[in-house]
Amino acid sequence: MHRTETRHVTVEAHRDKVRGLLAPLRTADRIERLPLLAALGRGLAADILAPLDLPPFANSQMDGFAIRSADVPDGGTELSVVAPVPAGAAPLDLAPGTAAPIMTGAMMPAGADAVVPIEQAVPDSFPVPGAPATVRLPAAAAGDFVRNAGSDIRAGELALAAGTFLGPGQLGLLAALGFTEVPVHPVLRILLVTTGDEVVEPGGQLGAGKIYDSNGTLLESSMRQAGLQVTRTGISTDRPEELAGLLRRHAPAVDLVVTTGGVSKGAYEVVRQAMDGHDVEFTGVAMQPGGPQGIGSFDGVPVLGFPGNPVSCLVSFEMFLRPVLSELFGSPAPRPVVRARLAEPLASPQGKHQVRRGTLTPDGTVRLEGGAGSHLVSALAHSNALIHVPEGTEALAAGAEVEVWIL
Template sequence: MRSVTEHAAAIAALVTARPEQETTLAAAHGRVLARDVIAPRSLPGFDNSAMDGYAVRATDIAGASAANPVTLPVEADIPAGRTDIPQHHAGTAHRIMTGAALPPGADSVIPVERTDGGTTTVRITASTDPGQHIRRNGEDIAKGEIALARGSTLRAPQLGLLAALGYATVPVIPPIRVMVLSTGSELVAPGQALRPGEIYESNSIMLASAAREAGAVAAQLRFVSDDTGDFLATLRAHADDADVFLTSGGVSAGAYEVVKDSLADRGVEFVKVAMQPGMPQGSGTFEGTPIITLPGNPVSALISFEVFVRPALRAAMGYARTGREVVAATLAEDIRSPLGKRQFRRGVLDRATGTVRTIGPPASHYLRWLASSDCLVDIPAATEAIPAGQAVEVWDLSRP
């Protein structure tokens, strides 16, 4: 059997980045910057007031105090946004608002709380030092500096900086387009009536949601019956809209394995991976489009996505963290694992105590327990038993 690491490498080699795109800031949220962004201007772009108050020369109010106030004439108001900034003259004050440009000739701002708030004259009850309460041109970032480096994930602070620098668009690595397709004649869309032997189809919504959580865009294709003609026709109909096909079901060793029957001689390799759950896997290309085929049991499908697909998608989209965060935790119970297979057990992590306990049986159809878990306990293939109190590696599913 192929090891988990070997199969992960095979999947990673299939999924490659799309060419960079120039996109609006609103559409860039969560995307990764495709190249360095250089500041086209300085921030702040001019000396401006950090306070509501009065622009003055520090020497004009030296020694001012509540007992010995200094009164100055107010030459003009300078609200934020005023563009015709007046010259400041010695022995005067300008009433100035936060963010407004400092008038040439002034060297400090006295807060309004240290004055009587006058509009024609102002009584000042404190002194100040040159440069106080002034935001200097370029003190945040200077023109020509790297504002954001290639590989930065664009979230609220980064988008705010880009907007402040005047950028309306930004070059990003675009999301991978994932087409999700479940197979099986027994599948019925949720909401419809079931006949004997039928089950509701759940993998496509689950895997499409997982792809979106990884940063990709995903579409759910209508699931198809166990008919190779229908399956191949569905893939061809959507090839232009997909960077990756992601299927579930039809990859085991029995009869009516539609994915395996359709693709085994078309550039897709089907293998057994030494893991539990999720042993039957497949990967390759279909008429030039990468295709990853996952097992059909829901738990196997989603854990296979976490182990193989999520890291490949995120690497292709430029994210620094591709897989889940792995933390060490103390096992709260004795557990056993099949020797020779890397087992991923559903678990609940107690972050306060640093302990983890497994929940539910290890079989691949117990979807309820997967929905109740917040982590996966990663048990090495060479391990048959782990006693309580031993440290284990845990994949934290609660964090990106």
């Protein structure tokens, strides 16, 4: 039998339950190794230590002249110009009293400990290679315009920690360290089921009391944007036996089932009825919108039941599934979190964590989009942020500081 919890749990408590539900999917036998570019957007599955120093050798930060700083007094001096040092070459040792033209990124000659930028030289241009020449240079301190070996990262140091989201910067670091492939967590497979006799596929004929399904598109696009593999089976009716049969057919091929609708306390809550006999709990979370939630397993496959109103199901995904996936598997990347000031006052229900839709503006304020209703899809479409009003806060004035998640 499914279980019903009458009291409302906190957002944090329900997120902990979701974390516990999905944690068993993070196992060593599911880790795969991918070429770097194929790993874009995935989560790193193991710590990566640097196998070498970066940079691997001391090199010039500027086009200029490599010198021994002790050769140049405070007032500057003339030095004999020797063979240039192009990038990628192994230079000769630098003899005392000489200066070597050196390119940005080129290896510092042994004996040289500073670089004088070409703009500070007289003349301020490189001589023709092979022709005898001198150059007048100002004094420089040891280390000027030199990138020391290991100044970025040293061999043996932690380059990237397990759970890191692999974006271009992270893949670039791995390439710089010589890696060609990387261990990552797999893409999770999600079965997404929308329910309701009142729901019609977009493009279909709307009869009396019917609405077009927006939940499927909202959640599937959110899930795909988060890097998940989504299977949809069309809209399930409000007949519990039909939904149960659909789940039995498809659940064995996925890692997680997500349903929308049918989790409240009404007389025709199909998800509740279809879960009869399975270890699924239906509870109320102290959150607006998105209070009714289901969590458990169907034939051993994890299940999350989101409410049926469009904004409620989207907020449920953002509050529970997306952050837990980021924490456990390193992908998707966490939502950026900022502090902003309200452009207008708001009210929040007692004892609930309210999530409002809003637009974060360049001046650091955030304005509300629409009301608190869970059906306001147009307001959601015009929002770029979620505004968080924590439990215990019933009103905020214009100018109050709030936590904002950037969508």
